[in-house]
Amino acid sequence: MLESLTLKSHDGAGDVFHKRSSVTRSNETFNSNQQRQASCSDQLSDEALMVGYTKGNMRAFEQLYLRHKNPLLRYFLRQVDGRATAEELFQETWQSVIKGSDGYQVSAKFTTWLYHMARNKLIDHYRKQGRGEVLSLDDDTDMQPVANSASEPEQQLNEAQSKQQFFWALNQLPLVQREVLVLKIESGMTVQDIAETIQDDAEAVKSRLRYAVQKLKQLINEAKLEVEL
Template sequence: MEAADEELMIAYRDGDAAAFETLYARHKGPLFRYVLRSVKARGEAEELFHDVWLRVIEARERYTPSARFTTWLYTIAHNRVVDHWRRRGLKLASLDATDAAYDASDPPLEPAAAPQDEPQRRAELNEDLRRLGGALEALPPAQREVFLLREEAGMSLPEIAEVTGIDLEAAKSRLRYALAKLREALGDG
């Protein structure tokens, strides 16, 4: 039986380096994709990803399993991504853009990282996926983030609300609008 994330983190806090390796192996992929698709470039994503894990390491002594490890990890990541956005000059109001304020005709506030920005690979994607990728990039960052937390971290709406620091209804709204845009891109609109 696999140890829970919380048990592994406590073990690491108590000096078990192998516990961290297990924990890292479990979460590195989803977290990396969350960061990569939240920021503009791969280099920045790697830098942010590295920074998030360093903060986890540094904060190990303060870790208490009062919440899911995933929630704790993505809260750190969210804060780092928001800091990144702020450094890029984006306003919190833009980050919190809701469906009412969002105009699909507006250009994205910040182009998200394009994992398939290699031209050759992009050409190989079928049209639906290409449109889906474009729609994901075009989502407002706040909506995109909610969608990514749902897809990559497998979080529930309350957990997404906790991580992003918004209320549950706002989380529901963002996810609903994000899905609507993506569904539209797939031709189900």
């Protein structure tokens, strides 16, 4: 998906051998520099990478994208009907990140800033629809169980069924409860981070999470679903 985003950009034999050696050394130096830069990027915080991007570092943006693309896409997949809609909102969110990069300041965590934009896209989508959206189960390709070479087909089938059952139960939650639970699951945010993202009180978020988990367990027990929470 990164490819679809538009990033702004802030003669003798002896001579031939010498030229080839120079080119080889240049390539080795370039590759070595690339590896060092990639290693440094891996160690930088999201906020530092975003600041780097505002200064024209394209690699910094690519690193941010790779870190957050799957959780962000799943955030939308859990709350809208259909993968096409989720991908559209996903793309719009990254475009907002790009457009808003000039005014970015490290006043909050990057994830809080990112998911606040994503939430605004989701709210706009709900308003256009004029109704609550349902959770998509069919298009959930990014949350596959970890592959086990020793797994039997029956075990793999049970894992897939359990995953689908869990998402069915998640879909039954009230939207406000599902929202905070999805943020917790997909982004790994703290209660305070979620509160800042949705601009609500931390105690209210904590209460919604508690009720969401209780309701989820109740649904699973009532339906006799074998899903471990």
